[in-house]
Amino acid sequence: MSRYTSKISLTSRRSTADRYDTEFISIFPKKLPELIVGPVYDESGFALNERLALRQAWGVIKPFERRFGKEIHFDFLMEHHKTFENFRFDGQIDLHRLHGHSLSLMRFISSIIEQRDPALFQAALNDSFNLHRHAHVNLDYMRMIVQALITYVLDKLKDVSSASLESGFERLLSKFQTSMHDTDKNRGISFQIRDSQSKYSI
Template identity: 40%
Template sequence: MDKEVVGKRSSGIASHIYPKRLPQMKAGPITDEMGFTLSERLALRQAWNLIRPFERRYGGDIFYGFLNDVYWGINKFKDNGKLNMKALHTHALRFFHFIGLLIEEKDPVVFQLMINENNLTHSRCKVGSDYIVNLADALVDYVLQVFHEISSPTLERGFRKIVEKLMSSTDQQPINTS
């Protein structure tokens, strides 16, 4: 009987001290609305601050190298049979800048809208989403190779999550090689 009285007293006192139940503690890293941990976000932003001054050069290296591997992709930049170098260079810079904008974006809705709009634009140009994901993979591999001295598993996980987000939002359209 004494235990029942003690239990009732403590719950009565606790209800005055703590009007709400304490939330359960979660063990492990806490993720934001987009699925990134705080350390992944920080690593991505810090790395991008180092990369940003070299956006033009790195974007060109990645894009042109990728187009050499996927030779048919260069045909998308031809006007009347001639290679449009301005469009090719502009696209390389915009691609790299787009990844930077994804890294900086904090709102999950805007983040998803950016990815969806990018996929929609490319599908209108008959560029399959597999191509976009493969190009993003090439960017991640390139950046991790160039910055191998400051690279970390956290940074790599952050970049891979961006690629996963691009992959999960794809239209599953096959690559058109014509």
């Protein structure tokens, strides 16, 4: 009787151990996550450290958007005086639009930097380019004023600038240039963005 009982006990212990082994195997070893070498990029193509640097930099700039925008815009207008004609209507320069454009420029760049959705990011660029093209504005002027803005901001932040911030602005300018070419190639394609963002079109 005791021999029969011991066999049952041994079998029971073995089946329990087998079950534990099976559970253990199903849990371990865990698959290691894929190792990503180099910078990690978000869906809009910015390296994460670039996006962070841009947001932090604009946090410093934001309280001075109105003043900095005027300095950037009017320095640009003085250098490229023909752009005054873009604000002339019925023979008169619309001073309200002229003065408002500088702040719109800064707020547009701010909204682009903060935009996390790649579709809305691209839509904002396309809407701005289409708006300016319909107003017969030379798109090269848009690229030039964005370049002037970047140069100005980097100069203002030269004491706290970083390689990530500089490469972030370079990537932003590159996306402007690429989108301009793509918009010209696909004039029939247009994106509509939220009203809250469209008012910041430059």
